Amino acid sequence: MRISNRAQAVAPFYAMEVAKHAAMLEADGHHVIKLNIGEPDFGAPPVVRQAMRDAMDGRPLPYTAALGLPELRMAISGFYRERHDVQVDPARIVVTAGASAALVLTAAALVDPGDEVIIGDPSYPCNRQIIETFGGEVRLLPTTPATRFQLDSSSVRDQWTARTAGVMIATPSNPTGTSIPAGELKAICDLARERGGWRIVDEIYLDLSDGAAPTALRHDPEAVVIGSFSKYFGLTGWRLGWCVLPEPLIPAAERLAQNLYICASTPAQVAALACFTPEALDVCEQRRAEFTARRTLVLDGLAAIGLPVPVPPDGAFYCYIDVSGTGLGSEEFCERALQEAHVALTPGRDFGHHSAATHVRLSYTASIPDLEEGLTRLGRFVASL
Helix, strand or coil: CCCCCHHHHHHCCHHHHHHHHHHHHCCCHCEEECCCCCCCCCCCCCCHHHHHHHCCCCCCCCCCCCCCCHHHHHHHHHHHHHCCCCCCCHEEEEEEEHHHHHHHHHHHCCCCCEEEHHHHHEECCCHHHHHEEECCCEEEEECCCHHHCEEEHHHHHHHHHEEECEEEEEECCCCCCCCCCCHHHHHHHHHHHHHCCCCEEEEHHHHCCCCCCHHHHCCCCCCCEEEEECCCCCCCHHEEEEEEHHHHHHHHHHHHHHHHHHCCCHHHHHHHHHHHHHHHHHHHHHHHHHHHHHHHHHHHHHHHHHCCCCCCCCCEEEEEEEEEHHCCHHHEEEEHHHHHCCEECHHHHHHCCCCCCCCCECCCHHHHHHHHHHHHHHHHHHHCC
C-alpha cells in the first residue's frame, strides 16, 4: 500500500508516545504519575453531565447546521460579552469538533501551498503539522525567557518576508503556560494587518489566565480566534470547540465544514449550552482557583528539587522546566524519569527546536496528592543523578 508523503512526514506527538509507554508500565503493575498530558482531571461540571444525560433520552439527534447550533453560537457570543466585554456577532462564531477542527478549518481556508507562516518556538506541535498539511511552510522563530517564550513584534517584523502569509500565536501557550503581553499582541496583529497577513490566535487556555486576560478580539476584530470547551470547561473527550472568523471568511468556512466533518457532535452541542449557566461557571471558577493552588505547589516543589522554571506560567496549566543542570538532555531525562521514578513528562522535542534539548514540560492537571507524590519521586530521581 502506498502511503502519502504527507502522512509519512508527520512527526509523532511525543506526549502521546510517552502516554503509551506509561500505559505499558501500568499494565505491569506500576503506579505512574502522569504529568505529560494537558487534560484536566475534573471532567465536565455536574450540570453539564446532567444535560448530556438529558440529551440522550432517545430524542432524535440530527445533524446541526455546519456552523453549529444557533443557540450555542449565541451562548458563546454572550460569554465573550459577559466575560471579556467584547461584542461578537454570533454569525461569526463557528462551532467545531474540538479546537483542533477549528485549526484545520481555518488553515484550510487561509493557507495555500508555499505560504510562509510564522510561529514561535516552542509551540504546540499540532499547529505546525496542520499548517504543513495544507502546504504551508512554518517559519519557527526562537523565543526566550526575556519575551516570556512568546513572539514579540520586533522579531516578527525582522523575520517577515514577501512570502509570509500570516502569523499564529497561542496565548496562554502550550508548553510554557505563559501569556503574551497585551501590547505585544496588539503590535503583532497591527503589523500583520499592515502587511496584508492573517492572524490566528489560539486562546483555548484564555479563561484559565490570572486576572482578566483580554481576548485578541479586543485588539483585532479581524483576527481568527480559536476557543475550546476542553480546558476551562473540562470537556476534553467531548471534542467541542469554536472559532471566531472575520465575516468574509464565513462562507468558505461553512463549505469546508460541510465537507470535512459535516458538523460537531449534536448531543455535545446541546449539553454544552449548560456550560454557560451560573452553576457551571461557578464550578469552573473553583477549578481555576484549584489550578492556581496546584501551580504554586509545583513551582515550590521544583525549586526545592533544583529544577528551574525560567518563566512561571500565568495561564495554561504547564511548567516548562530547564533540565540542563542535571547533565541530561530532555529526552533522556524524560525516559529515565519514567523508567526509574515512574513519572511521565514530555520532552521538549514535541514543541520545536530552540530549547528542545534542554527543557521538558510538566502538566499540573493531576490531583494534589499525585502532584506531591510526583514531586517526591522527581526529587529522589534528580538526587540520584
